Amino acid sequence: MTTRATRSPRRRTVVALLVVLIVLVAFIVRLVDIQVVNAEEHESDARSLAMEVGSPLYGTRGDITDVNGATLATTSSVYDAKIDPKLAVQGIKRKDDAGATISVSWPELAVEIAAVTGQDAAEVEGIVTTAVAADPESRFAYLERGLSTEQYRALADLHLPFVGFDAHPHRTYPDGAVAGNVIGFVGSDEAPLEGMEALQNSCLQSSDGEIRYMRGLDGVVIPGTEVQDPAPVNGGTLQLTIDRDLQWYMQQLIAEQTQNLGAESGSILVVEVATGKIRAAAEYPSVDLNDIASSDPADRGSRLFRDSYEPGSTFKPVTAATAIEAGGLTPLSTAWSPDRMEFPNGAVVNDSEHHEAQNLTLTGGLVTSSNVALSQFGSQVDPATRLEYLKKFGVGEGTALNWSGEPKGTYIPTDQWDSQTYYTTTFGQAFTVTAPQVASVYQTIANGGVREPLSLVESCTAADGTVTEPELPEPERVIKEDTADQVGLMLENVFAQGTLAEDIAIPGYRMAGKTGTAQKVDPATGAYKDNLYYTSLVGYAPADDPKYVVLTAFDEPKTLRLSAANRPAFQKAMTQVLKHYRIMPSDSQTPLLPVTQ
């Protein structure tokens, strides 16, 4: 209908404006739909259609370093060379020095390849001829796997069109077997299998990414088209508390000593008193991380952290501490001690060596390591309190290491103690602990009664620089400082007056410690093995200002069967620790306490 009104120019302007607006709104709606609502779908379409070219970006697994930053584990690359047998067997044509085109046959090429890969020429030739014989259309065979970068480049420089390469990350351990049992290893696919590699995988592991881009006809990447989605993330650097130079020395030492003694295995543990940090955890036999296949599967893990045993005499100081704190005894309290005693409840306790009956002090009980004396001192405290102290010192509680397969230690509840258990618990029998738990007891005594949690990890530094320190339990006061001082002084007297005084002394230094000869149960018979022991020696120095705890242990030494086997190992280990950390000799002498009264 045409009226005057509809023909009004103003009206037309308004209508035109409305139409324009409607179109504009339609465009905006579509724009939002494309850019916001369905953005992801379109982006992935764009990636798959326009930016077809993509390649994986590998994140690198993090390094493991020692406390001083020396690299103990790092990641490099190895290469798998693959070949196209169908093409290879035809040989190639190439230009000689004069510029003339010549044909080179496959057997001739095989010689060139073998010279690079170190294989036998006939073997290389055989890979292709066998594959072609089996299937003339064969397009794939592995030439050689695990080539080094140098071999890979040399092979690539032969410019053979039928040879291709796949790169793989490869874990390298520059120090080989140094700390091998602690560091652990990964499988060929970088899956963590053992030790810190497995325990701290969350710190070390990387994630792979992908890069996509467009390329021009000449293969050059068009600038601004690269998209990293997702971006690769490198693993973090794991710093251990281990000191690799000290660790090497301890491993060399324990290897020589274990061989000398004809023992099944041996270990040395060095713990810093003030922090509980493990500075060396040496074992023999061990594993060369660069050549794992050459070691016995049983030697690839850590015996030190996985084996538990009845500690024997090394736990006598715990009995002494309990007797002082809960029984009101002093280092000078006495007990009449023959070498064999039958107790009123029927239990019989023997000392390991024959001796005349004597009136031993508590100090003397430790110095002579008398089971009879310790049974008498220990039994002055009720069983529940004794077990409570054992638990406070870590029996049955494990350690803060959380090593995979680490036993917590076992004990018998007091209501199941028989007449023998009632006494044997005073000299380290009828319960089990690990060597780190024993070292932890001595760390507690040396540290004035406060246990610092044992640790092997200093920190984890993520790829973005964030440093994370491990979460450890709070230090715990186990015994009073005064008790710790008294037990410490008695342990000093063990070294100063005991039978091992001469062998173990380090001139100028005051030392404290205790030997232990633990009987081993024969799994076949269930009885203690005859004349085969787990012997250990644990102590700390300097006793006047304790810095480091050293523990040496041998499983079933043969040439020297008792704890005396540990003397040279302990003496050399402690000497090296004192030298390594530049610890000054003591200014004073050990105050001697009476052994008998």
Add this chain to the structure above:
Amino acid sequence: MSADSTARIESQLGDDFFSSVPGRLPRDGGRERDLRLLAGPAARRRPRMLYGVVAVAGAVLIGAVQMGLSILTTQTSYEIAALTQQEKQLTWQKQILQDDIAGLGSPQYLAANAAALGMVIAESPNYLRLSDGAVLGSSTAAGGASNVDALGRAAVGNSLVAGVPLVTDPAASLETGVSVDELVGADRATPPPIADGLPAPTTH
């Protein structure tokens, strides 16, 4: 729309409005109003021309700059490609060199080298206290024997350097474990132990 409403609008808008609307005759007749000739907007023409020139020049300039940038980026992309290739080569070189030196810094290799030189890891240390010149420790010189035999009984394996000849004794390696202790000689002269601190020179 009815005529009434049209009239209402007209009365509201007044005469002037409708007088200028084409297609309508002024109600009072147009003769009273003289149409005058005004000077044409001749001056406007020049600016329009200038704007045109500026716009075209701008467009040409933008085109030229874009082309220039495009040439530069293309050029740069070739440079990037060349540098990426160079980076790859250098990474390979670095890997090859790293493979070459891997394990040479390991403690067992260093210790074996030192042992081949006749160096020993001695017994307990001695310290000279500067404040009073006192010698702390055992006060004896190190003997000829080492605490551990880092070469003859090398027990801490490392396949990276197992067969690598020692720098200090190319005939020996960690694997072969050839000890040259015998060559160094057992009865080498050891300096006398320090008993009373370092001898001080007499000065005047």
